[in-house]
Amino acid sequence: MREEVYSGSIQRIEVMGTDDDDDFPWVEEDEYRELYKQMVLARKFDEKAFSLQRRGEISTYAPHKGQEAAQIGAMFALDEDDWMAPSFRETAAFIARGAPLDKIFQRWMGDANGQAGLSEMNTLPVAIPVGTQNLHTAGIGMAMEKKGDENAVLGFTGDGSTSQGDFHESLNFSGVYNAHSIFFVQNNQYAISMPREKQTKSETIAQKALAYGIDGIQVDGNDILAVIKAVEEALEKARSGEPVLIEAETYRLEDHTTSDDSTRYRDEEEVEEWSKKDPLKRFKEYLKDHGIWTDELEEFEEEAENRIDEAAQKAIEMDDPDIEELFDYVYGDNPDLIEKQKEQWMEAQK
């Protein structure tokens, strides 16, 4: 005898330009404008970081151009007492979270002090190893459940990271322990040169959730309203101990990092196709269509540029950390060995 013991399906959320848009307005008009401004700031940050990298002020930068809707939409849905665990491309998410722009530049300029103070915003520092931070997202979500808190944690991760064992362990732990966790995969179609179809044979990334007994949903990641809707739905579940995996389908419009050359592995036509779905352009048109666009938004471009320039300048002018900072923060209470080495190193510099 054979019988079907399981079958599952995955849904996709889109809003802009669909019937779902009938619910307009989703959020306050001011909030629409605020979202747009954050997207502009994030875009300008990217451009500035690029030119600073070319000038040698930044060593390596990982651009987020094209992923602003995914990151800013997700962050918009969170409350202040919700937590956020980034991977390395989440500069737009940091901006949306309210991290000071100069601090974000400071970290990209190789100074860890740019990451000081994040705990005040329930935000973890950037995780450079691919995928490992998902377990922290799971653990934070498990802790929320155990403490009986009614908040949630959203962790960002990439399509490439879904191949890592840590990713699968994260989903599994979250499911078993009713973690308040949302795994937000930005499927930007490439992990460096690896196209999404070669990364995994599954048709969607969202369906990976099903194997772990948790919810999976796909969303148009270039549609900021769809992202907000998806994350809001997920939050409702996660806050009561039902973890969710969200796959936001988006596209990295730039190179992987400033050390990469994406023309080696993808063709211009593809990039052009996706440029038409540029989340910033789309949102701008949407705001115009819905009569929310104002002159102030038109002028904001320049203001954003100025704010970004100022922040960058401030970060450039910041002193590099002192040598003694090498030895600080290694332990809470520095052991004698480290104190002695600190003295030696400082002495040698004189």
Next chain:
Amino acid sequence: MTEKMNIVEAINAALHDEMEENEDVIVYGEDVGEDGGVFRATKELQEEFGEERCFSSPLAESGIAGTAIGMSLYGFNPVVEMQFSGFSYLAFHQIKEHAARFRMRSRGDYTSPITVRAPYGGGINALEHHQESPETFFAHSKGIHTVIPSTPQDAYSLLRKSIQKEDPVMFLEPKKTYRAFKEEVDRDKKVELNDCRIAQEGNDLTLISWGAMIPLAEEAAEEVDADIEIIDVRTIQPNDYDEIVESIEKTGRAAILHEDSKTGGMGGDIAGKLQEDAILHMEAPVERITAPDVPYPLYTLEEEYMPDKDQVVNGIREVLEF
């Protein structure tokens, strides 16, 4: 016949030549296929040998190392790439607990002749975790060879030897010097693993180092008014370090230079060996010139972290003047 190459080119050539010579040699890892690897070490291998033998794998270090072990048990000779050694920890379990132990566990029935390549070390202003020097972790994993070349010739010859070895090899590539200089590489030159190389002969002091610290050692040696012998360790483990003992019998003085931090760094092991086997020839304590015992910092503090010429010169002088 010789050809001028830098270290990355030499690695590429070694991979190419091994693939050509032995069709069981396959090359994979993150972005190694079409992209040719983020440092271009696997450039054009896919074009030449096809996707069956050179391919980009999913992004999973444990997966890469673990499947390489499986493939090797079934007759292949995989050479896999960890994109950066700082991410090899995700594969560490597979390398240390499995690759290293198959021979012992099966009483010699099985071997896992994988070669795991990884760019390692600092000095290139990279992001966090892209600058680590993890050689002692692998040195501590008995059953594997941990090899670090410092010149294009050694990169070529040692990599070929590593691939041919019937044991697992961790092949750490000093990425700071990947493209720093070229030298004539003789493709016929064979080099054995597990031996040191005398990089420069001298009578007054033995300076022991490896990887990207070798050029620094050479610069520093020029600066002091003494006749310095430089030994390039090349194979971190297993290595009986007898060349070093012999050298000390001649010079009577030793300094060890490495970019890993001091505590738990290989310098301690080498110093231990010298005090066991050469103490009666020594005229001064062994000096270790290393990074401090702190995590590798973000790059604004990188120069302070990595040993520099002044530190090496001062270290050498201290031993000479003892």
